[in-house]
Amino acid sequence: QVQLVESGGGLVQAGGSLRLSCAASGRTFSTYGMGWFRQALGKEREFVAAIRGRGGTIYYADSVKGRFTISKDNTKNTVYLEMSNLKPEDTAVYYCAADRGGWATVSDAAYDYWGQGTQVTVSS
Secondary structure: OOOEEEEOOEEEEOOOOEEEEEEEOOOOHHHOEEEEEEEOOOOOOEEEEEEOOOOOOEEEOOOOOOOEEEEEEOOOOEEEEEEOOOOHHHOEEEEEEEEOOOOOOOOHHHOOEEOOOEEEEEEO
C-alpha cells in the first residue's frame, strides 16, 4: 500500500506562486507514474500534470501549460508541482496520485493511489 501526503497549499493573490509537494511511501516510487489533479467546488476533478515513472515524459493540461511545472525527486520519494502566475480559476483542491504501472495518463481512472488533497485558493 502506498500513502501519499500533499502539502503546500494555501491562499495566494492572483499572479503569485505556490509549490505543492506530495510525499510518498513505498520502495518502488521511482517507477511510479505520478499525477496532479484538481477539483474546484461544484466541478468534476480534472487533470493538471503528470510525469511518467520510466523515461520521465511530462504532460500538462492546456490550462496550466507554461505556468505549472511538475517534477519528481526519487531520492526523496516526492513529486512537486510548482505553480506560478496563479489565476482565480486555479482555485481548487489539488490531489496527487500514483500509478503503479508507471504510465501516468491524463485519466484519473488509471491511478491506483490518491492523497487527501490540499486546498489552493487564489484571490483576485
